[in-house]
Amino acid sequence: MGLVPAARPQGRHLWLYLLIAVGILGLGIGLATAKTVTIVIDDEVQQVVTTWAGRVDDVLAKAGVILQPGDRVEPAVTERVTRGMEIRVSRSFPVNLVVGGSEKAVQFAGGSVRELLEQEAITLGELDRVVPDLREIIVGPQTVEVIRVTKDRITVEEDIPYGRKEWAEPTLEKGKTKIVQSGQLGLREKVYEVTYENGREVDRELILTHVVREPKDEIIGIGTREPSKSVITARGPVQYREVKEMIATAYYPGPESTGKWADGTTATGVKAGFGIAAVDPQVIPLGTRLYVPGYGHALAADVGGAIKGNRIDLCFDTYNEAIQFGRRTVKVYILD
Numbered sequence: 001m002g003l004v005p006a007a008r009p010q011g012r013h014l015w016l017y018l019l020i021a022v023g024i025l026g027l028g029i030g031l032a033t034a035k036t037v038t039i040v041i042d043d044e045v046q047q048v049v050t051t052w053a054g055r056v057d058d059v060l061a062k063a064g065v066i067l068q069p070g071d072r073v074e075p076a077v078t079e080r081v082t083r084g085m086e087i088r089v090s091r092s093f094p095v096n097l098v099v100g101g102s103e104k105a106v107q108f109a110g111g112s113v114r115e116l117l118e119q120e121a122i123t124l125g126e127l128d129r130v131v132p133d134l135r136e137i138i139v140g141p142q143t144v145e146v147i148r149v150t151k152d153r154i155t156v157e158e159d160i161p162y163g164r165k166e167w168a169e170p171t172l173e174k175g176k177t178k179i180v181q182s183g184q185l186g187l188r189e190k191v192y193e194v195t196y197e198n199g200r201e202v203d204r205e206l207i208l209t210h211v212v213r214e215p216k217d218e219i220i221g222i223g224t225r226e227p228s229k230s231v232i233t234a235r236g237p238v239q240y241r242e243v244k245e246m247i248a249t250a251y252y253p254g255p256e257s258t259g260k261w262a263d264g265t266t267a268t269g270v271k272a273g274f275g276i277a278a279v280d281p282q283v284i285p286l287g288t289r290l291y292v293p294g295y296g297h298a299l300a301a302d303v304g305g306a307i308k309g310n311r312i313d314l315c316f317d318t319y320n321e322a323i324q325f326g327r328r329t330v331k332v333y334i335l336d
Contacts, residue, residue, distance in 0.1 A: 035083040039063055042091050054080060056087055068092060070107025096143040097122075101198040112137055113144055122146060129197075150196045153207075160186030162215035172223030183218030186211065231333050233291055240291065240333040244283075246310040248292065248332075250325035251278070253315060266302035278302035278313035284334065291333040295325070 037059055039047045046065070053059045057077035060067065067073065070092030075085075092107035099122060108116050114134040117124070124130070127149035138144070162183035172178060191208035194201055230237040253264050253272035266272050268286055277290055277298040284290070288300040295314050307313050312332055316322040 035081055035085070037081060037084075038086045039065060039089070040086060041065070041089045051081065056081060056085075059087060060089070065089060068107070070109055072109035094141050095138060096141075098143060098145040100146065100148040108138060110137070110139055116144060117146070125149065127151065147197050148199075152194050152196070154192055154194055156190045156192065157212075158188050158190065160188050160211070160213075160215045162186065163217040165217050165219050166222050167219050168224050169221030170224050172221055173225050173227040174223050175227065176223040178221045179218065180221040181216070181219035184216035186215030187213040228336055231291060231293075234296065238291060238333075239336045241336050242334040244310060244332045244334065246312045246330060246332045247327065248295070248325075248330040249311070249313050249327050250316055250322035251304075251313050252317075252319040252322040254319060268301045270299070270301040272302065272315050274315060274317045275299060276301050276315040278304040278307045278315070280308050280311065283309060284312075284332075289335040291335055292330050294328075294330060 034050050034052055036048065036050050038045060039049065039060070047063050049059065049063055051059050051062060053062055055077065056073065056075055056079050059081055060073070060077070067077075067089070068091065072090040072092070074088045074090075090109040092109040095106050095108045095116060097104055097106050097116070097120060106116075106120055108119065112134065113130060113132060113136050116138060117130070117134075124146070125148065129147040129149055131145045131147065162185055164183065167180050169178065169180065189210045189212055190206055191210075193205045193207050195203040195205075226241055228239040228241060229243075230239050231243075264272050266276055266278075270276060275296070275298050277292075277300050279286070279288075279300040279302075281303065284300050286300050286303075290298040290300060290312075292298055292312070292314065298314060302313070302315070304313050312330075314325065316325065
């Protein structure tokens with residue numbers, strides 16, 4: 001009967017041993033599942049940690065690594081952590097990105113210019129230029145410019161000047177002019193290929209020229225006619241084109257002056273009388289109207305054997321009038 005109470009302490013020790021065994025087993029399993037991870041920031045090892053975290057971002061958070069906008073993490077923050085993993089963090093820096101003239105500040109963790117544009121979803125056109133070159137590596141703050149380049153064809157109209165020609169115009173007096181034909185401007189089209197950078201024209205190349213309308217020359221009539229002059233007569237002023245100084249004689253169509261030729265008819269068939277003049281046709285053409293001061297108007301309608309060169313014979317109605325006129329030097333106006 002004295003041995004029964006001693007059995008209870010042994011049961012309690014068994015439970016204690018069992019708990020210790022479970023703890024040791026759990027610790028072993030935990031130690032077995034823990035992972036050693038190296039954290040590298042900007043190519044420098046910052047920490048080597050043992051962790052039970054499941055994802056990369058959990059490891060960084062527990063290690064006190066705070067990510068900034070634009071930081072690059074490899075592997076990705078959502079990746080599962082594996083034993084011996086190396087987590088690399090590249091810190092971002094500001095880059096001044098200018099696209100088509102518009103500026104903005106972005107964060108970039110380094111790499112080529114092409115990678116920066118891909119990060120910012122910048123699509124390049126066929127003609128666009130990038131400064132610096134797409135292959136250049138960006139290692140720190142700087143400016144990257146995307147120049148939007150476009151080309152367009154434009155047509156420009158321009159006047160073609162007309163020329164000026166002169167035309168002899170016999171209906172005009174010398175020294176006078178008139179427009180015979182008005183000048184007309186021609187029209188030319190020029191096609192240019194224009195290059196724009198960020199909307200601003202930087203180059204223009206002529207690629208085609210086409211004449212739409214030929215110019216028409218202005219024609220100026222230049223007067224060639226001798227200017228008319230006037231002389232005052234008993235009938236008023238009359239126009240003449242030439243004046244000659246001549247030896248004038250007088251004749252009467254009767255036998256007293258013309259002898260056996262006194263038939264009263266001139267060489268042109270016109271009846272002789274006052275106002276008829278005999279001339280040398282080589283000097284004054286027959287049919288020319290004349291004015292002789294001291295005599296009056298006359299018509300060159302007769303010739304005479306002695307009337308050669310600058311001589312004129314004026315007809316009178318009476319013999320006495322012819323004798324009174326006699327022989328004198330006169331001005332003979334050749335009328336228009």
